[in-house]
Amino acid sequence: RELAETVGLHPNSVREQLDQLVDAGLVARSVAQPAGRGRPGLRYVAEPEDGDPDPNPNAYRELAGVLAEQLARQPEPVTRATDAGERWGRTMVADAAPTPTAAEAVVRIVMLLDDAGFAPERPAGPGDPIRLRHCPFGPLAREHQAVVCGVHLGLIRGALRQFGAPLDAIRLEPFVAPDLCVAHLGAREGAVDG
Numbered sequence: 256r257e258l259a260e261t262v263g264l265h266p267n268s269v270r271e272q273l274d275q276l277v278d279a280g281l282v283a284r285s286v287a288q289p290a291g292r293g294r295p296g297l298r299y300v301a302e303p304e305d306g307d308p309d310p311n312p313n314a315y316r317e318l319a320g321v322l323a324e325q326l327a328r329q330p331e332p333v334t335r336a337t338d339a340g341e342r343w344g345r346t347m348v349a350d351a352a353p354t355p356t357a358a359e360a361v362v363r364i365v366m367l368l369d370d371a372g373f374a375p376e377r378p379a380g381p382g383d384p385i386r387l388r389h390c391p392f393g394p395l396a397r398e399h400q401a402v403v404c405g406v407h408l409g410l411i412r413g414a415l416r417q418f419g420a421p422l423d424a425i426r427l428e429p430f431v432a433p434d435l436c437v438a439h440l441g442a443r444e445g446a447v448d449g
Contacts, residue, residue: 345413355421
């Protein structure tokens with residue numbers, strides 16, 4: 256909002272441009288501490304150059320594609336992808352404090368997904384799914400849907416489990432609309448909402 260006011264553009268236009276800069280690795284995005292109701296604000300900062308520019312800016316996408324294709328050829332690719340995603344999710348929040356309630360877990364998982372580029376919508380009420388408006392791996396997810404979406408389901412599940420949350424990621428519905436995937440959460444077996 257501050258940048259939009261400074262340059263005289265609509266906040267959505269500025270957000271689109273900032274997302275492109277984030278995708279290019281030129282800008283880092285973080286989520287501000289929540290201050291009341293609604294989505295917490297986003298903060299952006301220019302990424303310093305590390306002096307070793309990547310000669311191929313598509314190298315990470317190409318590597319991800321090769322790995323997804325190889326994983327898809329393995330026995331039980333979805334299970335393996337979900338397991339890999341769980342490890343990723345646990346790693347992303349390894350230093351986070353435990354989350355005793357489902358409501359807190361939803362807020363934190365939405366923030367994590369926002370940081371990861373999924374453009375999530377905070378659920379309207381308890382038990383509602385999380386609507387993901389952007390897939391940071393969209394083209395790859397369309398090509399290797401079971402593997403990429405399995406990793407994303409595991410990411411959510413791993414983070415929730417690392418939080419010690421009373422919720423679990425039950426399933427991920429990919430591409431229910433061109434710009435929408437839906438993550439369903441439910442009570443984790445044996446967990447108590449504290």
